[in-house]
Amino acid sequence: MSDPSGEHGDPAVAFESAKLGVWTFLATEVLLFGALFTAYTVFRIRYPEMFRVEHAKLDRVLGAANTVVLITSSLMVVLGVDAIKRGKARLLEAYFGATILLAGVFLCVKYAEYAAKFHHGIYPRTNLFFSIYFMLTGLHGIHVLLGMGVLSYVIILSRRGRLSASYYTPAEMSGLYWHFVDLVWIYLFPLLYLVG
Amino acid sequence: MEGVGRMEAEGNGRGYLSERGWKSWAFTLDHKRIGAMYLWTTTVFFLIGGVFALLLRLELLSPQARYFSNHTYNVFFTLHGAMMIFLFIIPAIPSGLGNFFIPLHIGARDVAFPRLNLASYWVFAAGFLVIIGSLVAPMDTGWTFYTPYSAKSAAAVTTLSLGIFLIGMSSILTGLNFIVTIHKLRAPGMTWHRLPLFIWGMYSTSIIQVIATPVVGVTFLLLAAERIFGVGFFDPTKGGDPVLFQHFFWFYSHPVVYVMILPAMGIVSEVIPVFSRKPIFGYKAIAYSSVAIALGGFLVWGHHMFTSGMSPLANAIFSLMTFFVAVPTAVKVFNWTATLYRGSITFEAPMLYALTFIFLFIVGGLTGPFLGALATNVQLHDTYFVVAHFHYTMMGGTVMGFLAGLHYWFPKMTGRMLNEKVARVAWALIFVGFNVTFFTMFILGVRGMPRRYAEYLPKFHTENVISTIGSAVLAAGILVMCWNFLQGLRKGAPAPANPWRALSLEWRAASPPETENFPEIPLVTEWPYGYGTPKG
Numbered sequence A: 001m002s003d004p005s006g007e008h009g010d011p012a013v014a015f016e017s018a019k020l021g022v023w024t025f026l027a028t029e030v031l032l033f034g035a036l037f038t039a040y041t042v043f044r045i046r047y048p049e050m051f052r053v054e055h056a057k058l059d060r061v062l063g064a065a066n067t068v069v070l071i072t073s074s075l076m077v078v079l080g081v082d083a084i085k086r087g088k089a090r091l092l093e094a095y096f097g098a099t100i101l102l103a104g105v106f107l108c109v110k111y112a113e114y115a116a117k118f119h120h121g122i123y124p125r126t127n128l129f130f131s132i133y134f135m136l137t138g139l140h141g142i143h144v145l146l147g148m149g150v151l152s153y154v155i156i157l158s159r160r161g162r163l164s165a166s167y168y169t170p171a172e173m174s175g176l177y178w179h180f181v182d183l184v185w186i187y188l189f190p191l192l193y194l195v196g
Numbered sequence B: 001m002e003g004v005g006r007m008e009a010e011g012n013g014r015g016y017l018s019e020r021g022w023k024s025w026a027f028t029l030d031h032k033r034i035g036a037m038y039l040w041t042t043t044v045f046f047l048i049g050g051v052f053a054l055l056l057r058l059e060l061l062s063p064q065a066r067y068f069s070n071h072t073y074n075v076f077f078t079l080h081g082a083m084m085i086f087l088f089i090i091p092a093i094p095s096g097l098g099n100f101f102i103p104l105h106i107g108a109r110d111v112a113f114p115r116l117n118l119a120s121y122w123v124f125a126a127g128f129l130v131i132i133g134s135l136v137a138p139m140d141t142g143w144t145f146y147t148p149y150s151a152k153s154a155a156a157v158t159t160l161s162l163g164i165f166l167i168g169m170s171s172i173l174t175g176l177n178f179i180v181t182i183h184k185l186r187a188p189g190m191t192w193h194r195l196p197l198f199i200w201g202m203y204s205t206s207i208i209q210v211i212a213t214p215v216v217g218v219t220f221l222l223l224a225a226e227r228i229f230g231v232g233f234f235d236p237t238k239g240g241d242p243v244l245f246q247h248f249f250w251f252y253s254h255p256v257v258y259v260m261i262l263p264a265m266g267i268v269s270e271v272i273p274v275f276s277r278k279p280i281f282g283y284k285a286i287a288y289s290s291v292a293i294a295l296g297g298f299l300v301w302g303h304h305m306f307t308s309g310m311s312p313l314a315n316a317i318f319s320l321m322t323f324f325v326a327v328p329t330a331v332k333v334f335n336w337t338a339t340l341y342r343g344s345i346t347f348e349a350p351m352l353y354a355l356t357f358i359f360l361f362i363v364g365g366l367t368g369p370f371l372g373a374l375a376t377n378v379q380l381h382d383t384y385f386v387v388a389h390f391h392y393t394m395m396g397g398t399v400m401g402f403l404a405g406l407h408y409w410f411p412k413m414t415g416r417m418l419n420e421k422v423a424r425v426a427w428a429l430i431f432v433g434f435n436v437t438f439f440t441m442f443i444l445g446v447r448g449m450p451r452r453y454a455e456y457l458p459k460f461h462t463e464n465v466i467s468t469i470g471s472a473v474l475a476a477g478i479l480v481m482c483w484n485f486l487q488g489l490r491k492g493a494p495a496p497a498n499p500w501r502a503l504s505l506e507w508r509a510a511s512p513p514e515t516e517n518f519p520e521i522p523l524v525t526e527w528p529y530g531y532g533t534p535k536g
Helices: A011-046 A048-055 A060-085 A089-119 A128-159 A169-194 B022-026 B031-059 B070-106 B114-136 B157-184 B197-228 B242-253 B255-276 B283-299 B312-340 B349-372 B374-380 B384-414 B420-446 B458-491
Strands: none
Touching: A011 A048, A011 A128, A011 A169, A011 B157, A011 B197, A011 B242, A048 A128, A048 A169, A060 A089, A060 A169, A089 A128, A089 A169, A128 A169, A128 B197, B022 B031, B031 B070, B031 B114, B031 B384, B031 B458, B070 B114, B070 B157, B070 B197, B070 B255, B070 B384, B114 B157, B157 B197, B197 B242, B197 B255, B197 B283, B242 B255, B255 B283, B255 B312, B255 B349, B255 B384, B283 B312, B312 B349, B312 B374, B349 B374, B349 B384, B349 B420, B384 B420, B384 B458, B420 B458
């Protein structure tokens, strides 16, 4: 994620550019996941029975809990961006810190789920359903990890006093990205855990 | 356009090349330097890829495998294809010339995200280093990497997948940067309909890069996952489907041929009016046909798979769409030709290459519908007809457009003029060599010679010898051209700011441009094609 600040004379242009850049990047991300969703569709139509039987092996409670965790983290991001818009840098850091913490919780739960699967001898190679499950949630997990990095970077910027009510581009942009990561999970959860 | 001649080169700043030392290049944020780094890198891979092509032609001198084993031959054509596609033709014009000239064309000081731009280059560099690393066990799958063979091959497919993923990431970031740049950094008065057509081409290209590339990225991830984790998306023994790989692959790799051709079309649209001294004919038709090609290009990927076992209905739809996408292409050719009509044409090297583009691209373009039509496709699929077709479009089209651009902008980029006579000799050799090499392949293909084999039936011998002779002439032309470039760099006559008397903004900057491009951001009042008329 690039920070275009200081490279344009006009801060309004810089903000607009950053925004368009992030949205364009998100378009790329949609297509990245899109290929996997296509594979999901193809194989689900071809093997409905396998999807019905195999999806029951996923832990719905943990999946639902993780959904709540991620939605809450998105709320934290919104509150954080709102805080810096009002010039409250310390509050931004607190909210973004909470987001990172929740992201950590999400990954721990994911780790527990993966470990349970491996314990029962279920691997990506086991069958097509779990190939898709591990590829989709794995790719999503990498995005969560990247998001944690980006949010940490924003906190560092804020600690250095670089963000204010008049310049909060990095906070807003990282927020956009985080909502996207959240949104992907909103699709993954029902498609993998709930729909038989 | 008022007094372009007077406005030239009053810059007091220093040329962008004045800083010295490797650090001034490796850490530069100047779009011109980053563009130049791409140009050098991609040109080197073009030459290496060309050497592989010559080795292939050498082997095909005789019907039996004589110089190389079948495996070596397979490796050579894979490396030729993969290098030319991923390391030369996709990045050369967009990342090289595009980087250099987009900000200059729209009257900006740099791209929207200069640091991201530099990162794109180094991600690209990491990508080609990984690809070079994969040569310890070189690929023999062809550049399309079809499963199931690529999932089982002993070659370093996983490493190569990572390399291509990185190259793709670089391509996405560059496209993203250009989209934002074109949207947000246009000079005052530079409305969309005053943009040079090169920018329209680059804009359409960038859309494809951003939308299509992630799909091939994930495809290579899945290929790697298949080899590492045993994921079975493409493996029929696990219920997967090799044809799904082809769908994913061509969902990117068909649109990407427009990543290759659209910027070249943009260059041709710049060069033709300058050397005809006439306003471009049908500006809006050319501009919007670029966008139409970019969007329509997403709907035709299935035409690479007519013999792969798709349903007859899907085949028919993809065939129909393929014919549709030929229309905006033809619109462009029509408009270029109409621009030439009654112009006062001069034949400097850029114009020679631009005209060559039109001529060769018509041949390449018109042979496309033969392949897009279902009945003839089954006959011609995987024959040398296909090889001839895409070399006419990719080399006859894109590479000629690229060379037109290099000759056109050489004075701007380097501040030196090329030797025109040598440039014309090189052009003549390239033109003749190209046609002898590749036209012969149309005939071979129609007569049934399949592609990708080191051996062939004796009845194809004569044509193959002719084609190989042609490839030697072509190589000689390329060498003369390279020599001319190097001579021009070292001791070409100093270039004025606007040697071709062109009207687009880059010619208002000094040759070579100063770091900030323009002393002050220009105010745009007209389109850049008002040649030979009192008012554009």
